Amino acid sequence: MLTKEQIAQRIARELQNGYYVNLGIGIPTLVANYIPEGVEVVLQSENGLLGMGPFPTEDHIDADLINAGKQTITTVAGSSFFDSAMSFGMIRAGKVDLTVLGAMEVSDNGDIANWKIPGKMVKGMGGAMDLVASAKNIIVAMQQVNKAGQSKMLSKCELPITGIGCVKKVVTEFGMYEITPEGFKLTELAPGVTIDEVKKNVAGRLVIAREVKEMTFN
Amino acid sequence: MSKVVKNAEEAILDIHDGATIMLGGFGLCGIPENCITALVKQGTKNLTCISNNAGVDDFGIGLLLKTRQVKKMISSYVGENAEFERQLLSGELEVELIPQGTLAARCMASGYGMPVIYTPAGVGTEVAIGKEVRNFNGKDYLMEYAFDTDFAIVKAWKGDTHGNLIFKATSRNFNPLMAMAGKITIAEVEELLPAGELDPDQIHTPGIYVHRIFQGENYEKRIEQRTIRKTN
Numbered sequence: 001m002l003t004k005e006q007i008a009q010r011i012a013r014e015l016q017n018g019y020y021v022n023l024g025i026g027i028p029t030l031v032a033n034y035i036p037e038g039v040e041v042v043l044q045s046e047n048g049l050l051g052m053g054p055f056p057t058e059d060h061i062d063a064d065l066i067n068a069g070k071q072t073i074t075t076v077a078g079s080s081f082f083d084s085a086m087s088f089g090m091i092r093a094g095k096v097d098l099t100v101l102g103a104m105e106v107s108d109n110g111d112i113a114n115w116k117i118p119g120k121m122v123k124g125m126g127g128a129m130d131l132v133a134s135a136k137n138i139i140v141a142m143q144q145v146n147k148a149g150q151s152k153m154l155s156k157c158e159l160p161i162t163g164i165g166c167v168k169k170v171v172t173e174f175g176m177y178e179i180t181p182e183g184f185k186l187t188e189l190a191p192g193v194t195i196d197e198v199k200k201n202v203a204g205r206l207v208i209a210r211e212v213k214e215m216t217f218n
Numbered sequence: 219m220s221k222v223v224k225n226a227e228e229a230i231l232d233i234h235d236g237a238t239i240m241l242g243g244f245g246l247c248g249i250p251e252n253c254i255t256a257l258v259k260q261g262t263k264n265l266t267c268i269s270n271n272a273g274v275d276d277f278g279i280g281l282l283l284k285t286r287q288v289k290k291m292i293s294s295y296v297g298e299n300a301e302f303e304r305q306l307l308s309g310e311l312e313v314e315l316i317p318q319g320t321l322a323a324r325c326m327a328s329g330y331g332m333p334v335i336y337t338p339a340g341v342g343t344e345v346a347i348g349k350e351v352r353n354f355n356g357k358d359y360l361m362e363y364a365f366d367t368d369f370a371i372v373k374a375w376k377g378d379t380h381g382n383l384i385f386k387a388t389s390r391n392f393n394p395l396m397a398m399a400g401k402i403t404i405a406e407v408e409e410l411l412p413a414g415e416l417d418p419d420q421i422h423t424p425g426i427y428v429h430r431i432f433q434g435e436n437y438e439k440r441i442e443q444r445t446i447r448k449t450n
Binding site for chain 1: 244245246247248270293294295296297303306307313315317318319320321322323325326337338339340341342343344345375385386387388389390391392393394395422439440441442443444445446447448449
């Protein structure tokens with residue numbers, strides 16, 4: 001089984017040189033820690049920054065400089081600031097190459113639910129609906145099984161959805177899947193996980209790639 | 219051409235009960251602290267507030283919620299506020315949640331004199347209920363209306379007496395968009411300068427959009443998530 005860090009590490013291998021990338025809150029944020037050597041990417045924060053850097057040291061904290069998770073951050077060489085309309089303009093226009101998001105549920109046709117639990121959590125969608133409606137490439141990083149032991153990879157989302165048919169790949173503690181017309185396609189397994197275990201923990205349609213690789217980590 | 223007013227109290231004096239107001243900011247970053255304080259003091263009621271977030275319990279728009287001055291919130295994300303959640307679940311507060319990019323575009327459309335925008339955000343979700351869907355080039359889009367708002371209240375880093383504004387870092391966020399959208403736009407700035415002191419090439423919001431401006435005081439600039447790293 002993959003740890004959250006390993007999920008992030010695996011997703012980081014999808015990054016390509018020159019990518020503009022938007023990372024959501026939670027596991028997706030960790031992807032920034034594992035950008036492969038020799039790969040240069042620019043991180044977009046939808047509150048109005050391209051070129052997000054690491055957290056500041058104590059003496060460089062600036063209340064006017066935060067990311068979309070409201071955390072204090074820094075800029076890097078080549079950063080730029082802009083307003084929220086332009087920020088979602090570049091997202092809507094497909095300028096952002098990769099979006100990594102967390103999810104509560106994903107369906108086997110690529111629908112995603114990650115903004116609302118009726119009667120329980122009503123915080124709002126923030127920028128998630130804009131991102132999933134327009135991003136060219138969306139990878140979901142999530143735990144495959146909820147606390148009650150139920151799969152979050154379904155034939156149809158039960159929670160209110162954020163967007164339809166938009167997810168391209170899912171990386172979980174069990175492995176990596178592509179969304180295909182035949183459903184979730186297992187392409188890579190986490191170390192020590194069997195295909196039977198995967199089958200038990202996917203509630204939607206599942207197909208197994210002809211060659212399933214086992215992931216390796218340093 | 220001077221737009222200068224004395225202070226926040228004077229700037230918001232005619233904001234009446236039942237008014238629709240926009241408040242700039244993302245989280246607590248770039249919020250008009252002075253005007254929020256003045257609105258609490260003035261006691262204006264039944265406000266409809268358009269703002270990306272709703273502050274925290276004891277800061278930002280949270281202060282207006284605590285005093286029950288807000289009838290309706292139009293926002294994209296309202297976590298981090300227990301009193302807000304309480305009023306929402308008890309039905310005391312009306313809330314309309316809309317996608318963040320849609321919120322921004324509806325402000326922009328208003329300031330650009332365009333009645334509607336089309337966006338794919340929310341297609342196929344509960345956000346789309348009751349909205350016109352149009353297909354352009356094989357993709358579905360929702361029609362969303364420009365906001366109609368009585369007052370917009372924004373916070374800038376620097377401004378001049380003509381109302382020209384410059385924002386700093388990510389405190390820009392919704393501020394320039396809302397500044398364009400208000401029938402009356404009020405700007406509070408950290409530093410107010412005589413016209414001519416700001417480089418015209420650096421202006422983010424041209425003064426034509428701003429009706430009242432004043433230099434704010436005692437900015438707290440509270441940080442929601444203070445995250446640091448130990449070393450370089």
